[in-house]
Amino acid sequence: MRDINVKKSFFYGFLIVLALAYLVPVYMAIVTSLKNPAEISLPTAWAFPEHINFGGFAQAFSLLKTDVFNSLILAFSATIISAFIGSINGYVFSKNRFKGSEIIFTLLLFGMFIPYQIILIPLFQLLNFFGLYGSLTGLILAHIVYGIPIVTLIFRNFYDQISNSIMESGRLDGAGYFGLYFGLILPLSIPGFVVVGIWQFTQIWNEFLWGITLTRTESNPITVGLAQLAGGQAVSWNIPMAGALMAAVPVLIIYIFLGKYFIKGLLSGSVKE
Amino acid sequence: MATTISRIHRRDIIKSVLIVLPSIILIGIFVYGFIGNTIYTSLTDWGESAGLALHPVKHFVGLNNYKKLFTDIIQNRFRQDLVNMVFYSIFLLTGTLSLGLFLAVLLDRSVKYEGFFRTVFLYPMSLSFIVTGTIWRWLLAPSGGVNLIPEIFGLPRGKFLWISNRQTILIFNWQNVLTILLVPFTLLMIYLLIKNFIKADIKKGIIYSIAAFFFLLYIFVLRNILPPVLPYKEPHGFKLATIGIIIAAVWQYSGYTMALYLAGLRGLPASIREASKIDGATEFQYYLKIAIPNIRPITLSAVIILSHISLKLFDLIYAMAGADNINTGHPSINMYLTTFRANQFAMGAAMAVVLFIIAALFIIPYMVHSHKERKSG
Incomplete structure (x- = not known):
């Protein structure tokens, strides 16, 4: 009996050490962001700040506030629009399959697996042609279009998990094609909207490649602002660390409180559930 | 009655098609059309002189850009980037798969506060590579962060240069690149032909024998006869500067493979675990002999998704080392610099096509496989 207890405490001790190791970067970001610039030096990097100083956050916020604002507009608008596209597409590909719909679905899915470098040059040209290059609108458009595969999936x-018998009984009650969708399917879709909403919001919030290639300074998203803030050599490290935490907080809140749905979105990325 | 049903049915089909038509058109243009456009651009000389002109003069130059990428001395960096990408992928895959499986097995026994541990191991995945890259850059600073950890145990402080390292190990000559790529395939073919002959599947055995024969013919004979791919020796190898980036990437994505594996392990019926216990198997044997082989499809999905992520390391490398660090280079970064900084659009397009072909080698078989599975299931 004592043996088992020793084994158990060893096991939990090991798990806790592992968990602490995974949390190291967050610890480092928090302590560094709260230090005075003068207090930051490499040999004392691990130490707690002597005096807690929110100056880093204030400066990071004033430098990044347009970027945060841009990212909020971008993530909310692109997420809402693509969620509705996904819902109606999903209704067709799940409940109203027709000859050839499977192959069309597979061809749509291909779009989420390509390395985006392959479409970057024509995308840049097209946005330029329509006068959308550099603007937030162009970036929103890109996120909506390239989000179609994952939201549809x-x-x-x-x-597919909603039983077809519900559809049948709806039909017997005289509901038509759109009646079934708006009256039956859509009200049942709230969990689906939560999964898609969380997934798209975090993906769009975190995206960088299009942000850096397709927007100008005034419409940069938060990731681009942060990369430029951290890339500059002159700033002291409490500012980029505070910026990194600011960029992390929205997605971390979503992840911690709605983790179950986040994982659902994550697992659906592997095509089969 | 029957005619009205089929008429309603036909009308429903028209509605269905009209609903998905905008998506089909958008994906048709933005994915398939754009891929075609990029391939076309890669065959021109756009960007040589008139990069951003309103009506740039483009000439068709065939495969010239690809030839330059693989043989021109100026594009030396691209070849090292490709080598880096291979190492990034190998280490990201082996690291996340083994660590993820290990974590999943740890949590797969009624662990108290399992939810807490799962959350901690998975949270990095929710963050942007730019956020984690910024923090890791500070953690891996030469005389601070991680290098200070040995001091806690009374050891001298680490001196390893994580990101600014210039050392290269496992150096090989680019002239031998084909041989090096062919060796593992040859070994695979020999293994498969022996396996098939033992199983008395003569037809397959002969096919593999022919493939092995041609590979061996190249490695031992043709290689010495054919002109070399490069007229001069060009060393490439594993850059030690990439280790820091690999560590950060494994830290970020091991929770993802853990979640995948944990879902798989939980999906196994409890009865087989009971049965293996009755047969006297230890827990270790249960995982090794029963559970892990049974969740092989998950490993396949994880490999596909992770190889896809290793093609997208752009963000992490950009945040940790900057785009201009040659030692941590990646083809996607080179493509960005070539296209958007140097305005050499055609060359950038060729790099993108090379990346795309490598990705397609993994993805198309996977998509065909899951398409068939959807149809049958």
């Missing part, structure tokens, strides 16, 4: 998997 998540909603299709979600609707």
